Amino acid sequence: MSDRTAYTDVLVVGGGNAGLCAALAAHEAGAKVTILEKAPKEERGGNSALTAHMRFAYKNADDLAPLMNDPDPEVIDRIRQRAPSRDEGELWDEIMLVTGGESDPDLLQVHVSESYNTIRWLREKGHAWVASFEATTGNIIGMNGGGYGLQMRNFALLEQLGVPIHYETSLVDILYDDQLRVTGVRALTPHGFINVMAKATVLACGGFESNPEMRARYLGHRWDTVRMRGVPYNTGEGLQAALAIGAMPYGSWSSCHASPQDIELPVFSLPSSMAFGRSNWVRYAYPYSIMVNLHGERFVDEADEIRALTYAKMGRAILAQPGGIAFQIFDRKARQLGLLDAYDAANATGATSGTLDGLAAELGIDPHGLVQTVRQFNAAIQPGPLNPDPFKKDNKRTEGLAINKSNYSISIEEPPFEGYAVRCGITFTFGGLKVEPQTAQVQHVAGRPIPNLYTAGEMLGGLWHWSYASGSGMMAGATFGRIAGRSAAIAALS
Numbered sequence: 001m002s003d004r005t006a007y008t009d010v011l012v013v014g015g016g017n018a019g020l021c022a023a024l025a026a027h028e029a030g031a032k033v034t035i036l037e038k039a040p041k042e043e044r045g046g047n048s049a050l051t052a053h054m055r056f057a058y059k060n061a062d063d064l065a066p067l068m069n070d071p072d073p074e075v076i077d078r079i080r081q082r083a084p085s086r087d088e089g090e091l092w093d094e095i096m097l098v099t100g101g102e103s104d105p106d107l108l109q110v111h112v113s114e115s116y117n118t119i120r121w122l123r124e125k126g127h128a129w130v131a132s133f134e135a136t137t138g139n140i141i142g143m144n145g146g147g148y149g150l151q152m153r154n155f156a157l158l159e160q161l162g163v164p165i166h167y168e169t170s171l172v173d174i175l176y177d178d179q180l181r182v183t184g185v186r187a188l189t190p191h192g193f194i195n196v197m198a199k200a201t202v203l204a205c206g207g208f209e210s211n212p213e214m215r216a217r218y219l220g221h222r223w224d225t226v227r228m229r230g231v232p233y234n235t236g237e238g239l240q241a242a243l244a245i246g247a248m249p250y251g252s253w254s255s256c257h258a259s260p261q262d263i264e265l266p267v268f269s270l271p272s273s274m275a276f277g278r279s280n281w282v283r284y285a286y287p288y289s290i291m292v293n294l295h296g297e298r299f300v301d302e303a304d305e306i307r308a309l310t311y312a313k314m315g316r317a318i319l320a321q322p323g324g325i326a327f328q329i330f331d332r333k334a335r336q337l338g339l340l341d342a343y344d345a346a347n348a349t350g351a352t353s354g355t356l357d358g359l360a361a362e363l364g365i366d367p368h369g370l371v372q373t374v375r376q377f378n379a380a381i382q383p384g385p386l387n388p389d390p391f392k393k394d395n396k397r398t399e400g401l402a403i404n405k406s407n408y409s410i411s412i413e414e415p416p417f418e419g420y421a422v423r424c425g426i427t428f429t430f431g432g433l434k435v436e437p438q439t440a441q442v443q444h445v446a447g448r449p450i451p452n453l454y455t456a457g458e459m460l461g462g463l464w465h466w467s468y469a470s471g472s473g474m475m476a477g478a479t480f481g482r483i484a485g486r487s488a489a490i491a492a493l494s
């Protein structure tokens with residue numbers, strides 16, 4: 001792109017899942033499409049490239065078979081037994097439950113009712129899904145090759161379709177005329193600034209999770225120094241540029257998705273790491289543990305719901321502890337149940353000891369506090385069967401503690417004892433822009449749509465508040481990315 005000004009029908013800013021779905025949909029609708037991406041080509045893909053699955057509604061396991069290449073009847077039967085269905089009502093209820101009823105109902109209606117259609121659309125584009133039966137994962141089916149596979153296939157498809165993708169090109173400002181009609185963007189390339197003029201623009205350049213100044217400003221104390229699970233590129237200038245022209249901020253700007261990660265989580269991760277067997281930092285066996293802080297005290301109900309509905313709020317609880325760290329404590333039974341297999345595979349940072357005192361000393365926890373907490377916890381466990389099924393609660397709970405545990409309460413009494421050190425890792429931010437749900441067109445604070453401007457992915461606000469249901473970000477990105485791309489093409493070609 002050597003000219004100082006370039007022209008296109010539909011401009012997509014950001015090459016994550018939302019952006020690439022928008023580009024595919026706009027191209028499908030007959031528009032000439034151009035993509036700008038801040039990352040260099042070798043690190044393309046966004047956070048989307050680091051993912052595993054999408055959460056969508058399906059009536060029964062028969063809905064999943066057509067998503068797989070050569071589905072094996074035995075695999076379909078295992079799915080039928082483990083996670084037989086998630087109908088639209090359940091998907092709606094899960095999201096309303098974790099967001100405390102704050103998810104925008106009109107947006108959520110589109111998200112839920114379009115989820116399976118969008119998955120079928122992706123299938124038609126050449127993607128496939130594979131089943132997963134790990135003991136602690138709440139995802140029965142994920143993308144073939146994970147988000148990395150999905151993204152690389154989409155890039156290949158767009159290249160085949162002749163869609164230009166300009167890397168190392170970062171949106172700086174949104175251009176508009178005296179009628180507030182968006183006419184394109186100003187972007188920074190390695191060779192200086194360029195104006196890309198477009199009949200319609202889709203902003204899909206992620207949240208502000210990679211920007212410490214914005215994290216401190218919107219999320220508050222301590223969030224500036226938190227480590228990221230994802231790419232360093234989502235620094236929020238898409239949001240800032242949109243707010244600067246009067247786009248309506250929407251959803252929860254003070255909360256985010258943040259989950260328990262190994263204490264050695266690096267400060268960020270890059271998509272290329274996926275191609276070379278990336279380390280797995282997630283520490284999601286916590287529902288079967290007690291989590292304690294450096295004083296040996298519990299600070300959260302580790303399992304008020306199934307893992308998929310709690311993990312995104314656990315990072316915040318850990319960050320609030322002394323030093324912003326915590327420890328997941330297990331006894332021999334967790335290992336016997338296979339709940340720590342994923343930790344072994346990932347070489348999780350932790351310690352093992354024949355005594356609780358010894359474990360506390362190894363991990364740097366106050367031994368008196370840990371021993372007392374464990375004694376009280378064991379004594380408070382109520383009778384009843386334990387069933388550590390990641391898809392169902394078991395009501396194996398405690399009673400009488402200052403903070404009770406609602407499910408999966410496994411006593412901690414049989415050595416060896418194991419403890420794993422964890423920290424908060426931020427995944428993405430929830431604050432975004434208000435859109436018209438059927439078109440993903442961005443709304444102005446003056447109460448009307450901004451002509452020719454659309455958004456999708458983490459830039460779209462209003463779906464997630466405080467917490468989130470696993471697999472929803474990629475699903476929303478695909479659904480609203482497709483809608484935004486189609487709407488932008490219609491606007492551009494009209």
Ligand SMILES: Cc1cc2nc3c(=O)[nH]c(=O)nc-3n(C[C@H](O)[C@H](O)[C@H](O)COP(=O)(O)OP(=O)(O)OC[C@H]3O[C@@H](n4cnc5c(N)ncnc54)[C@H](O)[C@@H]3O)c2cc1C
Nearest residue numbers: 014016018038046047048052053171230457458471473474
């Ligand atoms: C480790 C990890 C695992 C996850 N696992 C899952 C999962 O299994 N399922 C799930 O649903 N969600 C998961 N998520 C969340 C998921 O990644 C997001 O919900 C989803 O990727 C959002 O898509 P997006 O397209 O909005 O953002 P991204 O995929 O992050 O894409 C944004 C793109 O915009 C580019 N960009 C940023 N600023 C600019 C600019 N100024 N100009 C041009 N380009 C710009 C970025 O480089 C990036 O490529 C996970 C996240 C992480 C970090």
